[in-house]
Every structure is written in C-alpha cells, then in structure tokens.
Amino acid sequence: MATRLHPLHGLWALTNRELAKWYKVPVILIISLIQPIVWLAFFGKSMNFAAMFTSGLNIPGLNIPKQVIDEIASEVLKANFGTTDYFSFLAVGMLSFITLFTSLQSGMSIVWDRRLGGVLSKLLTTPVPRGNIIMAKVLNSMIRSLVQSTIVLIIAILLGMRLNPSLNPLDILGAYAALALMSMGFASLFVTLALRSTSWESQMAIMNLLNMPLMFASNSFYPVKSMPWWLKPVAIVNPLTYVNDINRQLLLGITGGQSLLLDYAYLIAFAVIFSVIGIVLSWRYLSEA
Template identity: 30%
Template sequence: MERGSPSWLQAFTAMAYRQLLRFRGARSRVANAVIFPLMWLVFFGYGWSVAFNQLGPMATRMFGGLSYLEYLAPGIIVMTVFTGGFGSGLGVIWDREFGYLKEILVSPAPRSAVLLGRITGDTLATMIQGTLMALLVSLAADYTSPRGILAGLAAALVAAYASASIGTLIALSMKSPEGFHMVVNLVMMPMLFLSGAFYPLDPLPGWVKAIAYVNPLTYAVDLTRGLMYGVHTLPLALDALGLAVVTGVFTLAAVAKFSKTYIA
C-alpha cells in the first residue's frame, strides 16, 4: 500500500459515516420513505381490513390466523426499509453530477471499501426510518412484543442492505436522476407486489411464484412475519438463507460494477 493511502477499514468507516451525515440533512428522503409506506398502512391496510372483516373466519384462515392488519404489518416495515434503501443509488447519481464520485475513483482508497461503506451507511440510515415505522405499525396493529419487533428489524436490516445494493447497481448504469427514478419504479413495484407483503403467494400461478422467489423482499417479508407472529410460508431457516444469498449476489454485483466504473 502506498504511503498515505487509507486502509480498507478506514475507507469503509469514512464512507459509512459520510452517508449517515448526508442522511441527517436529507429531510425529503426521510419523509418520502416514511410517508409512502404509511399511506399503504392507512389507506390500504385499514380499508381492506374492513372488507376482510366481513368474511369472518374465512379471512382469518386466508391470512394464517391473523387479521389483515396484522398480516400487513411486517410487510409495511420491510417496505419502508426497502424503498428507503433505493435512495443509496440516487446518492451515487448526485455524487457523479457534482464530481465527488470521480474524486473517489481516482483516490487510493480501495473501491470495495468505498462502495460497501456507502451501502452500509445508507442501510443504517434507512433502519432509523424502519425503526420509526415499526413502532407506528405496532401501535396500529396492537403488537406488543419488543422481542418480536427487534427480530423483525433484524430481518429488515438485511432487506435494507439488499435494497441499497440493488439501487447502487442500477445507479452505476444510469446517467441522470430521471432515468434512475424510471428504472427504480419499474423494478420496485413488481418486487413489492410479488413479495407476499399484501397477499399470500400460495394461490398464485407457479411461474409467478418462481419470479417471487428470486425476489429478496419475498424472503424478508416471510421471515419478518414469521419472527413477529409465527406465521410463515417457508421454513424460517430457508427464508434467512434465501435472503442472505440474494443479498450477497446483488452486493457482489454492485462491487464488481463499481470496480470497473470509469468517469472521464
């Protein structure tokens, strides 16, 4: 290593700290990542809860013994961190626009440390939003287990890391914020609806379920619901493994992409 070059850990820590500082000043990002899932909870959760309550025991069996609001609650928590994590990619776009990314690329700092530090910092920032949403959702669903909330947030943490990695991977191929937002919306909405957050996946056709099980959000939602309520479609160990594997694949892809990035 050249004299004066930062170590891998120093570069990683510095980038993670920078992203946390940026988050503190990004009020619009915080508001967007909290308000969007909160709207789903209020308008979708309460609205459909009233409709499903009319079905009585049939609805309870449909959602594994839970009310619809209880079924939706873990999905709302994961949705919060997942949508918030995509903001990591937008940060890459703006760093490119203002020249900061170019400075990082020509610096002696290890690129893997830089990228993983960015993703980690954004993930931790997103978890602040996720914790706030978990408290709000728990109040709405009358959920009172601190251990369950903490376990659910642990699963959401991995989902947030996956989201930040996916957002960064997309951003490294984009030239403008407008293009990034368009691609993210095309990617994010199907991932949300094919995650089991809003309805069970079992009745869906086989080819749709095959797509759903490539989605890290599917494992995160099922794992979070299983840890909070004991209701899950897959074995929890398989949920944890699937979430870890898919997250690892996207993270390694983002690191590989960043290592080859060149800005003239």
Template identity: 60%
Template sequence: MFHGLWALTNRELKKWYKVPVLLLMSIVQPILWMALFGRAMNIGALFSNPGVITGNLPPQVSQQLNQTLSILGNQIMEKTFGTSDYFSFMAVGMLSFIVLFTSMTSGMSIVWDRRLGFLNKVLTTPVARGSIIMSKVFSSIIRSLIQAAIILGVALLLGLRLGPAVSLINVLGVFAALFLLSLGLSAIFLSIALRSTSWESQMAVMNLLNLPLLFASNALFPINSMPDWLKAVASINPISYGTDAARQLLLYQPDMSRLMLDYAFLGGFAAIFATIGIILSWRLLSR
C-alpha cells in the same frame, strides 16, 4: 480493502439527518398505505358481519349461522393470512416496503455524486473502490432500518396485534432479516447506477420496478392464493423472504425450518449482490 468506508458512510448519513424533512417524507408513504390501504381493506369484516345473507331467516337460525360463519371466517383468515387480522398482516409487509423504497433511491446518490464531481474527487484519493459503493450500501441500510423501526412503532399505534410470545430477540431477528434484504437490494440498485450519468434513467428504473416488486411478493397478499406464474416470481423475490421472516417473528408461532430458509435465502441474496457490486465498482468506476 475498505479504507475510507466509515468516512464516506458518515458523509451520506450526515446529509440525511441534517435534513429531517427527508426522513419525514420517506415514512409518510408507508404510513399512508397502512392507514388507508391496511384499514380500508378490512378483509376480516367480510366474514364477521355477514348479515346480508341471513337477513330473511328466523332469528335463531340466523344467529347460529352467523356464529358458524364467523368461526369459519376466522379459520379462513387464519389459513390465508396466518392471522385473523389483515391489518397486522400488511403492516408487517410495510417494513419490507420501506426497505425496498429506501434501497432503490440509494442508486440516485451515486449518479448525483458523479454529476456534481464529488465522485471524481474521491477517485483521486487512496480510498478503496469497494468502499465507494459499500458506503452507500451501508448508509442505505442504516436509513432503511431506522425508518422500519419508526414504521413498526406507528403500526403498533394503529393497532398492529403482535403474536403470543414476541420478545426482544424476535424484534432483533426482524431487523437482521431487513438488514440482509436492504444490503442485497441496495447493492443491486447501486450497481445499476455505477456507470450512469443520468438520474432520469435511474428514476425510470425505480418507477419500473418498485410496484411490481412489491405486488409480486407476499408483502400485501399471501403467495398461496396467487396464480402459478406469479407464485414463481414471488417465491424468488427476496422481499417475500424478508416479509415472511418478519411475520414469523412478530405475528405467528415461529416455524423454525421456514425461518432458517428465510435467513439462508436472504443471506445468500445479500452476499451475492454485495460481491457483484464490489467487483463491478473495481471495474466500472475508473476506466
């Protein structure tokens, strides 16, 4: 059923690692987000330096008040973000961000293969139709995970504070969640592109969906503080589940039941869309 899968995946990866600029370009964006957005939106500072309000009070009162506010602020941060450090919160969100962006662009490659004739050649060989889409899914997953690993490394350098008991198993767990997220997302975007001959329309789909998908998730801000309609969208957005799993494992004291829910949702999401992708490729690749 998946004859030729590895050969085709290998081709995709070869095209990628032979041009290191591509890797560089794709990780620059999330790094900029972390460095600019993550560092500039220093939400914790709102509470730790509230000197503006207490300026006119006697020094003793002011000091006491500052202390209280600072403790209170920490609690608010903890309650909202699960950590007192917003940078760590959003840096973990960037792992889902890079997975989302890489998976989205995978749809483009099938459009190019069709336009450049390569797809026609593959279709005349005994390669299984499902392999054609799955090879692109897998190369997209591999690229996503490698990029996510680099982003995680850069985040640590920029000051990501890991939770108390982070072990290698936790890190593997994070990548398992990102694997499932990337599998489902790539399958969706490749399915959209299966019949398309126009990369312009594929670009339009990407531009239309990327930021809404990112903002309607917990990647940058927690779901709890969102209005109800947005909450509804964010709670079926697979990016929320991937990000939550990563935060549970890297930042928080892991809550097993939530973690299970995250994996179950991501697993179902990946299985459903991979199956749809394979079925569509049987139907749509040859007419």
C-alpha cells in the same frame, strides 16, 4: 506518510457523509414515510376482512348461527393470512416496503456524485479502497432502511398492530437482520446498475418501473398461494417474500410459508451475491476509468 491504512478505512466517513444529507433534512425523511403510513392508515384500516365477515352477515333462508359464521370467517382468514388480523399482516409488509424503497434510491446517489461536479473523481484520488466507496452507499441504505422501518413499526403499533405476545428481543433482532440483508442486496444491485449511468432520469425511471411490481409480486399484501400461477414464480424468487415470511413468524408468531432457516439462507445468498458483484464491478470500473 508511514501510516498503515486499514482496509475499511474511510468507510464510516463516507457513510456518514451520505447519512448527513438525510438527517440534516428531516423533510425528506418525513416525505419518504408518508407512503407506507398512508397504506397502513387508509388501506390497512379500511380493508378489514374480519369485520366484512362478522358484521351482521345473514343469508336469507339459511339460519346459520352467528357463532358458525364467525368460526368460518376466522378459519378462512387464518388459512389465507395465517392470522385473523389483516392489519398486522399488512404492517409487516410495510416494513419491507419502506426498506425496498429506500434501497432502490441508493443508485441515485452515485449518479449524483458523478454528475454534479467530480465528487467521485476526488474520492478516486484519495487512498480510500474503491470498494468502500460503494459499500458506504450500501451501508447508508441499510441504516436508513432500519431507522425508517422502526418508525413505520412504531406507527403501526400505534394504529393497532398486534405483536406476538411472547415476543423476545431476539425476534426483533432477527426481523432487523432480515430487513438489513434485503437492503444490502437491493442497494448493491442498484448501485451497480447506476455505476455507468450518468442520467438521473433513467435511474428514476428504473426505480419507478421496479418498485410497484416488486411489491405486488410478493406476499406483502396477500399470500403467494392466492396469486395466479404465472405470478407465483416471481414471488418465489422475490426477496421481499422471504423477509415478510421471517417477520410474520418472528413478530406476529404465525406459521410461515417455509422454515426460517431457508428464509435466512435465501436472503444471505441474495445479499452476499449482489454485494460481491457490486464490489468487484465497481472496483474494476472505478480503477479502469
């Protein structure tokens, strides 16, 4: 066999293997979309801050004109959320929510490969570069995240999310890039954590332990500045905060917590550091086993 193998050969075949398990079973896709949609439809639609302020607020003894109350309400909302439209604010948070959940699951598939039969042991006898075994899982998680985010975005728009009127395709591309970078970092981290684990249950436990805290220690539901002092540092290192900051600036056109440049720089560093660690550790682990 004189065929020269490309360093990335097998990457797409392996990614496609993972994707096939997903698109062949649409039930799993639908189930995974229920959570963010429930948040949007139930929580997002009911937690209507604008209506709370403006629907007939009247303080006895003080004769405040309705116009003043409306003005105050919109200023308070803007100061906190950057917009008077909390639903759209939350919808952006839901895009990172679905991406986070999808990425956390990537660790499961490597446990699965090892536990049930020797899919992994077979892959190791083929000339596929070791790093591609891991990168296929990361790539799979990125693709799934983006597809699911798109579905959540469409549903949010149907439910009343208002996008920036001057939105251009580059903004959408930017939003996807942010989600993809976050997915890459989290998926790499979780695949790496799962490398030595043979227990499906412990992987589940780690996922369940981390997903909610990661969500609530970010600006997905509320701004960082309304958090207690001890939670703020967590939110500041949490990649979700940066993704939401980018997406609110790009998709909603509101002023962000920091510059886009800083947001992207942080996400790129997050994605690159964890994927490099993932590739290096998995390469070493898979070749030494």
